Amino acid sequence: MTPSASPATAPTAAERPAPSVPGVGRRLLRRPAAVTAIVFLAAVIAAVLLAPVIAPYDPLAQDLQNILAPPSAAHPLGTDTLGRDVLSRLLFGGRSTLTGAAEALVVLLLIGVPVGVSCGYFKGAYDAAVMRVVDVLQSIPVIILLLVVLSVFADSESAAMITLGLLGLPGLIRVLRGNTMVLRDTLYVRAARSTGLTELQLVRRHVLPRLVGPVIVQSSLFASSVVLAETGLGYLGFGVQPPAPSWGNMVGEAAGVIDRQAWLLVPSGALIALLVLALGVLGDGLRDASAEAWSGLPAARPARRRRSAGPGREKAGPAETRRDGSERRSGETSAPSERRAPADGALLSVRNLTVAVPLGGELTTVVRDIDLDVLPGQTVGLVGESGCGKTVTAMAVLGLLRGGGRITAGQVLFEGRDLVGLSGRELRAVRGTGIGLIAQDPIGSLDPGFTIGSQLAEVVRLYERCSRGRAKARAVELLSLVRIPEPAAVAARYPHQVSGGMAQRVGIALALAGSPRLLIADEPTTALDVTVQAEILDLLLSLRDEKGMALILVTHDWGVLADVCDEAVVMYAGEVVERSPVDEVFRMPVHPYTTALLESNPASTVRGSRLDAIGGTVPPPGAWPDGCHFQDRCGLVQDVCRTSPVALRPLPDGRSSRCLRHDDAARLRKVSP
């Protein structure tokens, strides 16, 4: 993260906007659709305001010799049933329509925003009382009330519009109230409150800015509906009374003569349709532009796809799919590990696996050149920090890449058969019966709408043809297999009725339903309490021993690795940097990243001593340096590490390391295990 403002020019006034972040207006102008809408709306408003100046005729001037004329030089939009110029009537008629929309909007916002926000923020009796009033408002039939108002106030357009504004309140109030209720309980509002801000300051600074989006969307929807309502009233003969023009009564008049001159409906109808469309587009654009500054997403720019990111690139070498691929030659960045045959008798052999995911419109390599072997009954731990590619690797084995990711090179040999390139159907046959998956979020991975038993039974029936009753019995059997006490009772419960540990047992039962030979567990205990974690790990180990399954465990926890794994595969920035038996990795790591990560663990330090933290962060995909990915954070770095990539090489003792100085890596350890 490089600083954008140099310290020398640091402003002395607080809260000056950063130079790199333009205002909402400027950002809005980068959106072509929004610009078109603005130009259109501005033109309409200007023309309507300037009607007395630019209108070619008096809107009331009749020319009975020339009625229902099509467009001509004299009358660009033709004439109506009394021979009046349609263009002039549109220009003058817009005044009442637009003023009406503005009046309704002002009423809506002036009342709706304060009421909606205060209801959501303060809740309690005040909120309950206001919401009852809102309920009543919402139960009033709009048209009937409008007609009553118009008859009482003698066709006063303003009265109708203010009424419309009031009737729009329930929608706005409900939306703002709901949003505010969520916002007032956010962590950052709690944090701001604990710094001593008053409630008013909290609302102004932390709640209102987040409501701008919903308010804009609601306003633009409402403005369009007011224009349409005004049209409807005019069509019915209410509101502005003829001969004075309004868009509504013009549509009404045109509709009456549609069999004689269909054209007459076009100018007013098209204008209204375009206006409604423009309001919607502008609302969307404003909302996106106001969120753009802080959302961290790249600014809207016409996406220009590089040739290198196009389809049909799957067969190209991994290195060329880098974000800045055009400047790099593939030979420099990729150092494929020495080609090794699949290990003898391996259940799973991953070779040179490379996965790319579209990031910011370009296919970016996220893991590269992965080698992995899992023997039957073996537990392999994939360890590393977030962003290192552990989960992507595990999911690639299953063919379950998210976000359009795909395998761009390499093999995934499961029982000797390459899973890369299999059809969806063939892969589904492998998943479940060959390879099972245990997800990280146990409750989130269950459907809240079905009982645990029925979800398990459904999965059972995927793998074996059997009756529903048989599947149910098998589901209960699976639950007792994962040591759930009273499995039949638990089968009848819904996911929200069980604890996190219990839900993870269910998750394991689901993965076991197809009796897989290999289980992939992606951080299976990260969301759990430590005592529950111990139980789940015990369960996984005993299942592995009972069923002879192999296990790939994705984890960031050295303790979990030490507890259950036989082999450690350490990943850093999309690459495997070390493969070692678990006892060896703790005793004598052969990569400086492994050493550094072990040193950062407070569990292995003396109390009060400084932790030996690695400076900096893991470089994200697309920003990997040339040469060794760990070079910028490494204590052993040499010039050669910065210039040429380092391959994962087998060491004489059967381990593998991606470090030129692997013999020195263990020396970096200060604390002996």
Add this chain to the structure above:
Amino acid sequence: MSPDPRAHGNGSDILPAAPLLEVSGLTVTYPRGRRRPPLRAVDGVDLVLDAGRTVGVVGESGSGKSTLGSAILGLVTPSAGSVRFRGRDITRLGGADRRELARDLQVVFQDPYGSLNPTQTIGATLAEPLRLNLKWDAERAWDRVEDVLRRVGMPPGTAHRYPAQFSGGQRQRIAIARALTMEPALVVCDEPVSALDLSVQAQVLNLLADLQSELGIAYLFISHDLSVVRHMCDDVVVMYRGRIVESGPADRIHERPGHPYTRALVDAAPLPDPAAQRRRRARRAASRTPDQQALLGSGPGCAYAPRCSLVQDSCLTTVPPLERSRDGHLVACVRRDEAP
């Protein structure tokens, strides 16, 4: 850790004998509908924290450790007991008094993604309490913001950017910087590193330790991770279902836990050492009791009894008081001196 733990006092208003923070008998209850009795999320907790020191609060989810922190910060209202800050009762402090107290009492939350307002620049968020609470002028506030951001190791220019432009570890540094802007005497750290990766966690723990020795801040360090707490804290209290089950010096509790729950907690955390972990696993397997239905758990006695391997009849009827064990910590267990 600080050379002189009391050096950071603000002078005259301190009672000489009063600790920085003193919590006694604190109870927080949540209603659970008409039929059931209210949930006692925090139940009669006593705690003392001196200036410049760190007390850890350890427990699993549902232990009430975060609620305890919120009650001290005034974010939830206790139903009984008291919180005293520098001898002054702040239990039910509200309005302007609570806002003024915010100078001395700050918080760092667990989630670095949720604790910063995404629509404000970092500078605006950090300057906020200085401008609005302390009524500083813009220039003075800005200088302080730049100063604290530098102190937590953020690059220049950070203040102009938005939270989305930073990684989790950087955001947690920013959240710490926000807690520091008003130079507090006590920071409640609510799981400050549990959302962070190991190497980033180490950076943040070092930062917290450095800030303590430079500024003499006291921390109430809430965490579920015993190894982090042992590393950071002078003293530890272990909570289970709202009650303190054990308290004492951090390393002693870690090495010789007196309460069966603390022992279970220590034993459950796997060691980053395969050989030692194998021994621990064997020991754990030997001492395991069949899980005695968490359904029994809501009886009048010790909340841990249904899970306890040392349970006896009296545990099911009376709550054991916190009493000194032979190792010198306070343990709420009748069989506290029978540690294997």
